[in-house]
Amino acid sequence: MASPQCCAKPPAxxxxxxxxxxxxxxxxxxxxxxxxxxxxxxxVLISDVYGFEAPNxxxxxxxxxxxxxxxxxxxxxxxDPFVPENADRPIAVWIKEHTPGKAFEEAKPVIAxxxxxxxxxxxxxxxxxGAKVVAELxxxxxxxxxxxxxxxxVTVDDIKEVKCPISILGAETDVMSPPELVKEFEQVxxxxxxxxxxxxxxxxxxxxxxxxxxxxxxxxxxxxxxALADMVDWFNKNLK
Numbered sequence: 001m002a003s004p005q006c007c008a009k010p011p012a013x014x015x016x017x018x019x020x021x022x023x024x025x026x027x028x029x030x031x032x033x034x035x036x037x038x039x040x041x042x043x044v045l046i047s048d049v050y051g052f053e054a055p056n057x058x059x060x061x062x063x064x065x066x067x068x069x070x071x072x073x074x075x076x077x078x079x080d081p082f083v084p085e086n087a088d089r090p091i092a093v094w095i096k097e098h099t100p101g102k103a104f105e106e107a108k109p110v111i112a113x114x115x116x117x118x119x120x121x122x123x124x125x126x127x128x129x130g131a132k133v134v135a136e137l138x139x140x141x142x143x144x145x146x147x148x149x150x151x152x153x154v155t156v157d158d159i160k161e162v163k164c165p166i167s168i169l170g171a172e173t174d175v176m177s178p179p180e181l182v183k184e185f186e187q188v189x190x191x192x193x194x195x196x197x198x199x200x201x202x203x204x205x206x207x208x209x210x211x212x213x214x215x216x217x218x219x220x221x222x223x224x225x226x227a228l229a230d231m232v233d234w235f236n237k238n239l240k
Contacts, residue, residue: 006128006152006176007084007091009212011054018058020065027110032058032073035065041239042070042119044110044143046103046130048211049091051081056211057127060228067232069239070119074110076103076133100132100153104140107133111142121145121239125231127211128152128176138162145238147231149210152176159185165196167234169227173206198234202227 015022020034032052043064047057052073061071082094107124114122123145126134131151138146139161146166148154154177159166166189170182179201189197202209202223210227213220 006049008208010084011050011212013053014055015053017055019062026072027113029074029106029110031075034061035070037070038118039068039070040120042114042122043235044124045073046126046133048128048130049082051077063228064232072110076106103133104136107137123235123239128208138164138166145235147234149227150174150177150207156184156188159188165238167198169230170201171205171207171209172201172203176207
């Protein structure tokens with residue numbers, strides 16, 4: 001079940017945000033893309049419930065692209081992000097129509113398209129809802145590196161099955177993935193010496209802090225930038 005934290009601080013969506021461009025179909029899905037298309041390393045960013053038009057998410061895509069990656073942010077929500085004001089469609093109803101499992105299946109042709117255009121390694125990073133999609137990709141050997149930020153719906157059993165290097169960035173205040181659970185994830189990964197991992201719990205932040213921050217809040221921006229730096233560092237170590 002989703003927590004109210006999953007929907008807190010909704011962003012003002014902007015279809016024109018970002019330095020990249022929106023394409024009608026990448027692997028069959030509308031997507032925001034950024035960076036050099038001929039890059040040998042690519043990253044798929046998977047949104048939270050507010051989708052691929054969130055300006056902070058596109059800023060992240062642009063910054064990852066500036067580190068040398070071709071970045072794809074697919075619209076796995078198909079133009080239907082969660083709308084908190086819609087009382088007729090609460091998160092429990094919305095989530096049934098937008099399951100991470102469905103997005104996982106739709107991500108496979110996106111990754112195939114990246115490989116067809118020359119990417120030799122593909123990483124994926126997911127936020128909240130999107131982190132569960134990344135878990136499924138990591139379990140299925142679809143990607144070469146994974147990053148989850150404040151994951152929702154991810155279980156210990158999921159982590160046991162991940163087959164690629166994985167970074168998990170957690171929040172001090174989080175109902176969906178509390179520090180106790182994140183530490184359990186770390187214990188599982190530590191017992192599996194074959195899987196490289198990086199686990200970090202950020203103090204003074206809550207679920208969603210990496211993408212749903214206010215640009216005028218200097219402390220929030222600093223924490224989000226630290227998480228972004230950790231993510232890029234993880235991809236630099238495992239994709240290049």
